[in-house]
Amino acid sequence: MRPILLSGHERALTQVKYSPDGDIIFSVSKDHVVCAWFSHNGERLGTYHGHQGALWTVDVDPTSTLLATGGADNTMRLWKVETGELLMTWDFPTAVKRVEFSPDGRQLLGVTEKRSGHLGTIVVFDINPDPAAKQSKEHSLRIVCEDSKATVAGFSYLARYIIAGHEDGSVSQFDAKTGELLFNTQAHEEDMQVTDLQWSQDRTYFITASKDKTAKILAADSLEVLKTYTADTPLNSAAITPVKDYVILGGGQAAMDVTTTSARQGKFEARFYHKIFQEEIGRVRGHFGPLNYVAVHPAGTGYCSGGEDGYVRVHHFDKPYFDFMYEVEREYAQAQAQANL
Amino acid sequence: QDLAKKNTANRQVVEARRRLLQEWLAWRESMIQMLKEEGAEIELNNGKVRTDHDGEVEEIE
Numbered sequence: 001m002r003p004i005l006l007s008g009h010e011r012a013l014t015q016v017k018y019s020p021d022g023d024i025i026f027s028v029s030k031d032h033v034v035c036a037w038f039s040h041n042g043e044r045l046g047t048y049h050g051h052q053g054a055l056w057t058v059d060v061d062p063t064s065t066l067l068a069t070g071g072a073d074n075t076m077r078l079w080k081v082e083t084g085e086l087l088m089t090w091d092f093p094t095a096v097k098r099v100e101f102s103p104d105g106r107q108l109l110g111v112t113e114k115r116s117g118h119l120g121t122i123v124v125f126d127i128n129p130d131p132a133a134k135q136s137k138e139h140s141l142r143i144v145c146e147d148s149k150a151t152v153a154g155f156s157y158l159a160r161y162i163i164a165g166h167e168d169g170s171v172s173q174f175d176a177k178t179g180e181l182l183f184n185t186q187a188h189e190e191d192m193q194v195t196d197l198q199w200s201q202d203r204t205y206f207i208t209a210s211k212d213k214t215a216k217i218l219a220a221d222s223l224e225v226l227k228t229y230t231a232d233t234p235l236n237s238a239a240i241t242p243v244k245d246y247v248i249l250g251g252g253q254a255a256m257d258v259t260t261t262s263a264r265q266g267k268f269e270a271r272f273y274h275k276i277f278q279e280e281i282g283r284v285r286g287h288f289g290p291l292n293y294v295a296v297h298p299a300g301t302g303y304c305s306g307g308e309d310g311y312v313r314v315h316h317f318d319k320p321y322f323d324f325m326y327e328v329e330r331e332y333a334q335a336q337a338q339a340n341l
Numbered sequence: 342q343d344l345a346k347k348n349t350a351n352r353q354v355v356e357a358r359r360r361l362l363q364e365w366l367a368w369r370e371s372m373i374q375m376l377k378e379e380g381a382e383i384e385l386n387n388g389k390v391r392t393d394h395d396g397e398v399e400e401i402e
Contacts, residue, residue: 020389062383062390103383104390157376157384202384204372219368226368242387276365277358298388328359332366 003286004042006304006312008035013306014056015293019064019081022297025304026067027312028055034069034079039297039304042314048084050077057098061105065131068108070096076110080131088135090125093118098152102159103203105129107140107176109162111150120149122164122174143179151194156220157203163220165194165208173223185223188212195251196237196293207247209238215249217275227278233267237293243300244322245275245329250291250305270294270305277326286313 011030018025024045025037032055034048053072060067060081067079072095078088090110098111108127114120124141128134148168155176156163162174169188174181188194192212199206205226209215215238217227229238235251252268268290269283289308296303302316325333376384383390 062388063392103388158379158381199388201387202372202376202381203388204376204384226365276361326358327355328362331359332362 004314006037006042006314007310008044009033009310009312011310012289012308013292013310013312014054015058016295016304016306016312017058017060018295018297018304019060020062020298021064022299022301024064025312025314026058026060027306028058028069029310030054032071034058034067037312039302039314046084048079050086051075056096059099059101061101061127061129062103063105063129065129066105066127068099068101070099070110078108078135087131090137100154101127102155103157104159107155107159109153109155111153111164114149120145122150122153122162124162124176141179143174152197154197154199154206155203161220163197163206165197167193169194169210169212171208171218171223183223187216187218187225188214195235198239200240201242207238207240209235209249209251211235215247217247227275229273229278231271236290239294239296239303240275241296241300241303242298246281247273247275248294248296248303249273250294252290254290254308268307270303274326281324284315287311
């Protein structure tokens with residue numbers, strides 16, 4: 001599994017995303033620039049310029065037409081993927097920490113930062129998928145997080161719920177139409193920030209990563225914790241792999257928080273766990289700093305990680321990855337094959 | 342005797358995994374059923390939005 005190194009960013013990566021076809025990787029960094037890369041060879045396809053501060057977040061719509069970004073310049077921006085044209089800028093009183101499109105791409109949410117005088121919010125805008133269309137200036141929904149600010153959020157299946165992860169380690173479920181808080185659960189340890197939230201492909205469940213050194217899978221409708229993955233370092237990101245039942249976790253202690261000088265202490269590895277059995281099955285080294293984000297190719301053929309070291313590492317899975325099976329999985333596969341004869 | 346103990350332990354581990362796998366598959370099945378009842382096309386298509394070009398057959402007159 002020889003990685004491709006994407007070097008082009010000058011500062012720490014904050015988020016990386018595959019296009020729905022998996023052919024393009026979008027990356028954002030503290031260096032203010034959005035980059036697009038061909039995932040198969042790592043060639044840089046283009047850059048999107050305009051943001052005036054560190055970028056925290058990026059997402060692409062389900063047709064690979066529109067790109068959304070958010071950053072420390074207190075704006076959320078919409079771009080035309082193909083040309084890099086800036087289509088829309090929404091201004092906020094604080095930084096935008098997370099953006100995400102709804103499953104059909106017709107809504108876009110943004111998570112805004114809390115700062116003196118401003119509570120954290122989740123804002124939703126209706127999106128016209130036509131890049132030539134004028135976009136709405138006004139939000140269609142605004143959720144104010146009174147208790148603990150949201151750090152991450154996204155839309156469930158059918159955009160029925162907005163699920164948010166919070167600074168206090170809890171996870172909330174909101175009605176995505178009314179913004180009403182339906183349920184809040186302390187999924188992670190108290191005051192251990194939820195750092196990432198990524199969906200399964202059908203958005204009936206999601207994985208959260210936390211500073212409490214665990215990642216968890218929760219059901220979108222019940223918010224029941226279905227699975228827990230225990231690591232030995234604070235986690236920044238967690239992703240679910242399609243095709244194989246694995247999850248990939250990324251994190252690591254920042255250099256200034258590490259008390260010893262041993263390289264191992266940093267634990268800058270992507271960790272693979274079996275999604276159903278919750279057992280660690282492998283690690284991939286490479287980064288020289290914490291992994292800030294891991295993203296999986298939509299077809300399950302590879303993954304990429306964005307690091308504090310300023311690099312994106314792209315991995316294409318090889319045969320052993322796909323061949324690996326637990327005894328009981330093999331039993332099940334054989335039974336299925338027999339049933340289909 | 343040690344070997345017997347080890348085998349029992351292994352059997353228990355395998356049994357636990359078998360149970361986890363069955364539980365998971367049953368839950369997944371219930372979710373897929375729910376999505377079908379809701380007519381969740383995009384979700385049942387692995388999150389992919391079908392575009393106008395998909396499955397379109399060009400007619401030649």
